[in-house]
Amino acid sequence: MNFLNLSLGELLGLTGAISAGVVALYLLDRSKRNQVVSTLRFWVSADVRTQLKHRRRIQQPWSLILELISLFLLLAAIAGPRLGIIDGSGRDHVLILDTSAWMGSRARQGTLLDEARASARAYLRSLPSRDRVMLVRADALATPATSFESQHAVIEEAIRESQPSASALNLEQALDYARIAQKQSKRPGEIVFAGAGRVPEEQATLDWLPPNLRVLPVGTPQENVGLRKVGLRRSPSQPDTWDIFVVVRNYGARPHDVDLALQFGKSPAGEKRFSLRPGSEETAAFVYKTRVAGYLEARLNIRDAFPQDDRALIELPAQAALRVIVYSKEPQLLRPLIAANPQVQAAFDSPDQYNPAANADVVVLDRFAPPSPPRVNSIWIEPPASGSPVPVVQTKTAVRLERWRDETELGQNLRTQDAVLESSELFQPAAGDISVAEAAAGPLIVARQDKDLKLVVFGFHPGRGAMKYQLATPLLMENILRWIAPVAFRQWEVQAGTVGIVRVPVEKGTDPASVRVLDQNQRPLPFTIQDDTLQFFSGAPGNVSVLMGPRETVYSLTLPDVAEAVWTPPASVRRGVPRASLEGSATRDLWPWLALLGGLGLLVDWLLYGRSRVFRLRASQMVSPLSSRIAAKVGWRRQERKAS
Amino acid sequence: MPDPLIDTPTLEKIERLTIHWQKSLPGLVGGHNTSRFAGPGQEFLDHRHFHHGDDLRAVNWRVYLRLEKLFLKMFQLEPRIPVRILLDISKSMSAGAASKFDYARRLAAALCYVGLVRLDSICLQPFSARLHDAFTASGGRHRFQPAVNFLASLQPAGQTDFLASARQFISEYPQRGLLLVISDFLDEHDCEKPLQYLADFGHELMLVQVWADEDRQPPWEGELELEDAETGQRVELAFDAGARARYTAEFDEFCDRLERVALRNHGRYVGLSTSVPVEQAVFNSLVASGVLQ
Numbered sequence: 008m009n010f011l012n013l014s015l016g017e018l019l020g021l022t023g024a025i026s027a028g029v030v031a032l033y034l035l036d037r038s039k040r041n042q043v044v045s046t047l048r049f050w051v052s053a054d055v056r057t058q059l060k061h062r063r064r065i066q067q068p069w070s071l072i073l074e075l076i077s078l079f080l081l082l083a084a085i086a087g088p089r090l091g092i093i094d095g096s097g098r099d100h101v102l103i104l105d106t107s108a109w110m111g112s113r114a115r116q117g118t119l120l121d122e123a124r125a126s127a128r129a130y131l132r133s134l135p136s137r138d139r140v141m142l143v144r145a146d147a148l149a150t151p152a153t154s155f156e157s158q159h160a161v162i163e164e165a166i167r168e169s170q171p172s173a174s175a176l177n178l179e180q181a182l183d184y185a186r187i188a189q190k191q192s193k194r195p196g197e198i199v200f201a202g203a204g205r206v207p208e209e210q211a212t213l214d215w216l217p218p219n220l221r222v223l224p225v226g227t228p229q230e231n232v233g234l235r236k237v238g239l240r241r242s243p244s245q246p247d248t249w250d251i252f253v254v255v256r257n258y259g260a261r262p263h264d265v266d267l268a269l270q271f272g273k274s275p276a277g278e279k280r281f282s283l284r285p286g287s288e289e290t291a292a293f294v295y296k297t298r299v300a301g302y303l304e305a306r307l308n309i310r311d312a313f314p315q316d317d318r319a320l321i322e323l324p325a326q327a328a329l330r331v332i333v334y335s336k337e338p339q340l341l342r343p344l345i346a347a348n349p350q351v352q353a354a355f356d357s358p359d360q361y362n363p364a365a366n367a368d369v370v371v372l373d374r375f376a377p378p379s380p381p382r383v384n385s386i387w388i389e390p391p392a393s394g395s396p397v398p399v400v401q402t403k404t405a406v407r408l409e410r411w412r413d414e415t416e417l418g419q420n421l422r423t424q425d426a427v428l429e430s431s432e433l434f435q436p437a438a439g440d441i442s443v444a445e446a447a448a449g450p451l452i453v454a455r456q457d458k459d460l461k462l463v464v465f466g467f468h469p470g471r472g473a474m475k476y477q478l479a480t481p482l483l484m485e486n487i488l489r490w491i492a493p494v495a496f497r498q499w500e501v502q503a504g505t506v507g508i509v510r511v512p513v514e515k516g517t518d519p520a521s522v523r524v525l526d527q528n529q530r531p532l533p534f535t536i537q538d539d540t541l542q543f544f545s546g547a548p549g550n551v552s553v554l555m556g557p558r559e560t561v562y563s564l565t566l567p568d569v570a571e572a573v574w575t576p577p578a579s580v581r582r583g584v585p586r587a588s589l590e591g592s593a594t595r596d597l598w599p600w601l602a603l604l605g606g607l608g609l610l611v612d613w614l615l616y617g618r619s620r621v622f623r624l625r626a627s628q629m630v631s632p633l634s635s636r637i638a639a640k641v642g643w644r645r646q647e648r649k650a651s
Numbered sequence: 652m653p654d655p656l657i658d659t660p661t662l663e664k665i666e667r668l669t670i671h672w673q674k675s676l677p678g679l680v681g682g683h684n685t686s687r688f689a690g691p692g693q694e695f696l697d698h699r700h701f702h703h704g705d706d707l708r709a710v711n712w713r714v715y716l717r718l719e720k721l722f723l724k725m726f727q728l729e730p731r732i733p734v735r736i737l738l739d740i741s742k743s744m745s746a747g748a749a750s751k752f753d754y755a756r757r758l759a760a761a762l763c764y765v766g767l768v769r770l771d772s773i774c775l776q777p778f779s780a781r782l783h784d785a786f787t788a789s790g791g792r793h794r795f796q797p798a799v800n801f802l803a804s805l806q807p808a809g810q811t812d813f814l815a816s817a818r819q820f821i822s823e824y825p826q827r828g829l830l831l832v833i834s835d836f837l838d839e840h841d842c843e844k845p846l847q848y849l850a851d852f853g854h855e856l857m858l859v860q861v862w863a864d865e866d867r868q869p870p871w872e873g874e875l876e877l878e879d880a881e882t883g884q885r886v887e888l889a890f891d892a893g894a895r896a897r898y899t900a901e902f903d904e905f906c907d908r909l910e911r912v913a914l915r916n917h918g919r920y921v922g923l924s925t926s927v928p929v930e931q932a933v934f935n936s937l938v939a940s941g942v943l944q
Contacts, residue, residue, distance in 0.1 A: 039873075039874040039875065041875075041876045042875055042876070042878070043747070043877075043878045043880050044746060044747070044865075044866075044869070044877050045837050045879075045880055045881075046880075047877060047879045047884055048837070048839070049901045050888065050898065051886070
């Protein structure tokens, strides 16, 4: 016999303390009561007075003994005694529940996860109650749902609360985690995997498996065709056009013919029919022209086991054009430089129509100084010396353009050779100004940023003279506009992918400091760049933006990650729910009987010696002969009262 | 500010009551109970022969015209007799959880108020081993507050001695009247004989016995060490349900004897438990006994 909840010493100590308390209370309750009464005449005349010459402190010893025995029985019941030989060392098991996206697919009854839950619960019920179990939910990450818990109800509750995630199963990591957890517990036990075992191809055959692994397989190979990836990006040549490509995969074992339909704002945007061989992927490209924002939906018209990957919804941003107003008497000189840019929406006005609060992003002032400076970004071309925002030092003829400051963003990638300007102003830059092009005598082009306003001042006209035919001229204008309004020239790219690890190819030598990875709440996500590949992890569905210079890629990670392969455990691995442990059935719990006896003893004590008159009178009539005989045997002289 | 003893709503309810006595007691005119004694009154009582000195206004002239004899009309007297309340203030009245003393004071206050409202002459006479200072009032409800102050100033003390108190009462109050005794009647000696003395002297007895529930049915069980509240005597005993039944029977027998004393002398008896509210005791028990109407 052993005790589940208390040691023998604790039981005896508790019994002693409570018995002492009970005896004290008993003596207090049954001790002589002092009472002041109005008169003694009735007490005397009623002949109830009895002089107690040898008064005992304990009036009803049988009651006290019965109470003490009953309390001991109740305490023993609390201690949880068990009859039989018990191996006291319980075991620690790690139960890995597959909560990958694939577990949400349809099964015969409910989902695959429902079957896995049922198997896990069956396994749990087969364990003896002393065994502890840790539940680990496994998808792309192995997450412990509970610690090693001996209360199996807690584990069952955690199993019931498990839901399929959006990522694929990383079985290798989950098994490794279980092995480490079990090693730390220092108690033997099993590692149990309950799930479909749909893993990436590289994990289809695992090199190492724990020797104490048990598998509770669920599900059968099922046919599924799903969207693998949906990508969109603005066409470099036509910014209002989206290049769309969709990757569809057949995960099943049979060929399937699938219709793919694209919709933008509930309007058809494209469709294609795929004939997919088992395990194959196909890509379809579409072009869709729109400047407005909206939702693009890609849908596969098929009814398969896993409908979650048959539809993808991507939010497309609006195409914002850069509004430029050119105030010039000779707009034909500037029109090729500015209006040729497809991301620029240019308007040409005469200087007479100058408006300092023009509704534009950039204002170009061609050879005139306005009475009041513009309130938006501006490009000044050969401004009069009196009205130039950057002081003009002198105006020279036959000025040789010595060099471009290609270390700046504005002078990047600009080259000219023997460029001689017929006439040009030379400026006196202030501190913080950016010199873009310089002659021997001083800067020819100066850029300035004042808080939110940016301006660029040309000392010469880029559309006239020697610069008119230079290749650097349109590039210079592109650099200036990109510097003034970088958002308008940002390259948008949207990818609908699966949660988990995302890999993005980057240019060689990309500085990690120039890259930002932000989640949908604009909080930075950790990432690494290795071997020209940016890599980050997103465990939950949502949008992630990757900003690299002018390029912004939005990853809409909403597609569930369905692994390609099915892990098949080796034949040596134990399978299925084991039979219920015989160790537990060899013991018998005694506490219900002890509790019943203890309660019965207290009830009898109450009936015989309690203050309830009705029961007491009846019971005493029945039991008093018996108790008198017992008292006579053990030698107690009980004081007989006239009333009885 | 003394304890008001009885709240105003209760006083408003009981002021419609009247203290009623059965005996024909002599007294000055102005009462509200009829008497067998003749005197100035409204109700015709009898005729008698005219004697010298009789009031000529009472001669029945119609009879004289017919019989040529002088007969005098006699009228029923409604005497104004004293109402005396003997209030037990011995220590036994304060023994136990429920104070009989407070209950008795409130009851006396209620009876005093009823008497004062009907213009009776009220005398509050506390007693224990002897009579203590009395309070006498008559002439309207405005004298009620001094009566309350008097009752509130009383403190329970001393032993009960009915015999000594009765003798002193008879010697101090020669005029017969209604005598209300509010007490637990728990005297070490017999209280029936003194009560008989009072009745024999001509007083109309109204015995109001006040007891606490524990006086009649002690709730305790087991070993008890009892102390007499008045004498301080101690006794140890074992008490159980059977003993309780005998005790209660003895107590009830004592009450019956008290009632017999009252009835035998054309008086009345009311037994009141302190668990019964005073207002309920006045309107139920006292009205039912006839002392209040």
